[in-house]
Amino acid sequence: MNKTIIININGIVFHIEEDAYEILRSYMTDVKRHFANEEDSIEITTDIENRIAEMFTEILARENRPVVVTTDVTTVIGLMGTIEDFETEAEQQSATYTEKQFSDTRKLFRDPDDHLLGGVCAGIANYFDIDTVWVRLAFALTTFLGGSGVIAYIILWIIVPKAVTRADKMAMKGERLDLKGFVKNFEEEVKNVHHTLNNASHHARPFVYKVRDFISDFFDHFKYFLTGAGKVFLKLVGILILMLCLTFIVMDIIGLTFFTAQGRDVFHVFPFSVINNGYSDIIAFSAFAVIAIPALAIMLSTLKVIFNSRVMGRSTGYTMLILWIVALTFLGYYSSKVVADFKEEASFSQTVNIKATANNTYYLKLNDVKYLSKEDSIQLDINDKFKGRIILNDDDEDDNRYETRPQSVNIYIERSDVSQPVLVESFSARGYSKKQALANATNSSYYFAQKDSVLNFDRTLKIPFNALWRNQEVKLTLRIPKNAILVIDRKLERYVNDLSLWECARANKNENATTATFVMTNTGLECKVDTLVQPVPNNVPVIDTIINQQ
Amino acid sequence: MIIENTQTQMRKGILEYCILSIISKGETYASDIIADLKKSQMLVVEGTLYPLLTRLKNNGLLTYNWVESTSGPPRKYYVLSPEGRVVLEQLDKTWQELSSAVQTALENRK
Numbered sequence: 001m002n003k004t005i006i007i008n009i010n011g012i013v014f015h016i017e018e019d020a021y022e023i024l025r026s027y028m029t030d031v032k033r034h035f036a037n038e039e040d041s042i043e044i045t046t047d048i049e050n051r052i053a054e055m056f057t058e059i060l061a062r063e064n065r066p067v068v069v070t071t072d073v074t075t076v077i078g079l080m081g082t083i084e085d086f087e088t089e090a091e092q093q094s095a096t097y098t099e100k101q102f103s104d105t106r107k108l109f110r111d112p113d114d115h116l117l118g119g120v121c122a123g124i125a126n127y128f129d130i131d132t133v134w135v136r137l138a139f140a141l142t143t144f145l146g147g148s149g150v151i152a153y154i155i156l157w158i159i160v161p162k163a164v165t166r167a168d169k170m171a172m173k174g175e176r177l178d179l180k181g182f183v184k185n186f187e188e189e190v191k192n193v194h195h196t197l198n199n200a201s202h203h204a205r206p207f208v209y210k211v212r213d214f215i216s217d218f219f220d221h222f223k224y225f226l227t228g229a230g231k232v233f234l235k236l237v238g239i240l241i242l243m244l245c246l247t248f249i250v251m252d253i254i255g256l257t258f259f260t261a262q263g264r265d266v267f268h269v270f271p272f273s274v275i276n277n278g279y280s281d282i283i284a285f286s287a288f289a290v291i292a293i294p295a296l297a298i299m300l301s302t303l304k305v306i307f308n309s310r311v312m313g314r315s316t317g318y319t320m321l322i323l324w325i326v327a328l329t330f331l332g333y334y335s336s337k338v339v340a341d342f343k344e345e346a347s348f349s350q351t352v353n354i355k356a357t358a359n360n361t362y363y364l365k366l367n368d369v370k371y372l373s374k375e376d377s378i379q380l381d382i383n384d385k386f387k388g389r390i391i392l393n394d395d396d397e398d399d400n401r402y403e404t405r406p407q408s409v410n411i412y413i414e415r416s417d418v419s420q421p422v423l424v425e426s427f428s429a430r431g432y433s434k435k436q437a438l439a440n441a442t443n444s445s446y447y448f449a450q451k452d453s454v455l456n457f458d459r460t461l462k463i464p465f466n467a468l469w470r471n472q473e474v475k476l477t478l479r480i481p482k483n484a485i486l487v488i489d490r491k492l493e494r495y496v497n498d499l500s501l502w503e504c505a506r507a508n509k510n511e512n513a514t515t516a517t518f519v520m521t522n523t524g525l526e527c528k529v530d531t532l533v534q535p536v537p538n539n540v541p542v543i544d545t546i547i548n549q550q
Numbered sequence: 551m552i553i554e555n556t557q558t559q560m561r562k563g564i565l566e567y568c569i570l571s572i573i574s575k576g577e578t579y580a581s582d583i584i585a586d587l588k589k590s591q592m593l594v595v596e597g598t599l600y601p602l603l604t605r606l607k608n609n610g611l612l613t614y615n616w617v618e619s620t621s622g623p624p625r626k627y628y629v630l631s632p633e634g635r636v637v638l639e640q641l642d643k644t645w646q647e648l649s650s651a652v653q654t655a656l657e658n659r660k
Contacts, residue, residue, distance in 0.1 A: 009623075010623050011623060012622055012623055031597065035601060038601055038604075039604075039605075039608065040604045040608065043604050044600045044601050044604050047580070047600040047603070047604070047626065048597060048600055050622070050623040050624075050625075050626075051580060051581070051596065051600075053622050053623050054581075054619065054621060054622035054623065054625075056622075057621045057622040058621055058622075061621060078595075079595065079596055080595060080596045080597040081595020081596060081597040081598060082595075082597075085595045085597065085598065086595070086597055086598055
């Protein structure tokens, strides 16, 4: 069995066997190169090509065959004559000086027998009779020096012919070198150069052939690359894919055990506290399957395509597909059930009275006190080890477990018509029904404390440990009378709505100020600029303390 | 080396003369020329003929016409140009002279 190629010789189409084509192509390359220095190289080679096409047509018609085979090509080449025949019969008729110039000494060719890419380096090494390694090293180094080596290589690849024939290779390795090469006199050299310059216009045309050679060469080498190095590369990519998928699946399994067996504690932390307790296992399993099955399928297909091992039958594939769809359905169903728990919203409000202060000034602070759970306190042995000591918290809020939830506290400040300042706490939550939503809202609580003129606001709304997250929120509205002065801690920036503490600090030309001072006017709160900032009273705790939450 | 060179030189001149005289008979196709030349052992392979024909054409001795072919691409049929005819007549004369000169030289050797 032989592969057949369709070729087109000047408009005539032939089916030709691959081996035969290779011989013909190599022959035509030789012929074109041989006549490249002739005045009408294109016309001559076209004549020869046409005659070859005619000979093929005659042979095929005579023997009633559709495909050109190797023997046909060799017959035609025999009739047409090889380059060696041309050289012995006709070379002297049109002896070109350029040919002569190099025939005495080495000739620069690309070496097809010792090549990594186009054989340029080996050719240069042959020309200068040095080891190929050094030339390659030089090219590699120039490549690092701005990439000039790459460009030089490509240019050389185009303009330097490939040594195809035996004669070429001999000329390349300088085997025809003899005494004549050394005694060549200066005059002759000059004449040669002159001739070469005159022939420059004739060289321009063969350049078309050189480009064509280069392109066919390039694809030749590319083919080798694909079949050889390319296969290795493909396998490496395959192994990479396999390893990635495997890691993915292993991580998936770890995740599954984490969410099911190891501990359900994770379902008390925000993104997971959304999921109803009864659904957690089934959602974990179906999420696992939804992720793991495609990863497994990619692994098996990679094995099949790249390593040619049939590890997956058709039925396995279908089973996996069905399992995946089932898992996806479960995931979708239970996710929609969870989503349905957010359908209704309910809220309720309660009002806390704030003791009016004598100077009508209030310090709004973020409650930096953090809570340790009972378990944490026992574990740390708070009562003994930390007796009489103060535990400092850093200001980083990220380590607070409640902060994984979206912000649940919003503070608004309004003008009160009565002199009594109040804080209105409005709790809201969601649920599958109004009743459920209200229950979720009442389950949550908020810590607010007044200590003299200091109003402490907690960071978050507290919801019971086992409660699901149903977007529990609290909206705090502080109503204060006109002319009241508010000194607001900059840490409250993100909790206070409709106010920019930063801009107020900037207006006072002190962007690093820890507080911003506002005055309640008829039109609402206004930043107090250029007045003396009230000194912070001594009784405000500067250091954060820990309260043992029992 | 010297003998090969001489042979090539002798053949080179005669070859062109032969080609011109073959074409002088009328419109001629390259393979017809080859057939004639092979018969007389002047040329063995076809490939060498094409550069020669191109060169003669470029020197104005030949012209060609494209003729459609049933078996393959259109063919180039060569004919002598008027200039080519003049050259051929001169070559005829030269050949006669050379031939008799060589003949005399050979006879004298015996």
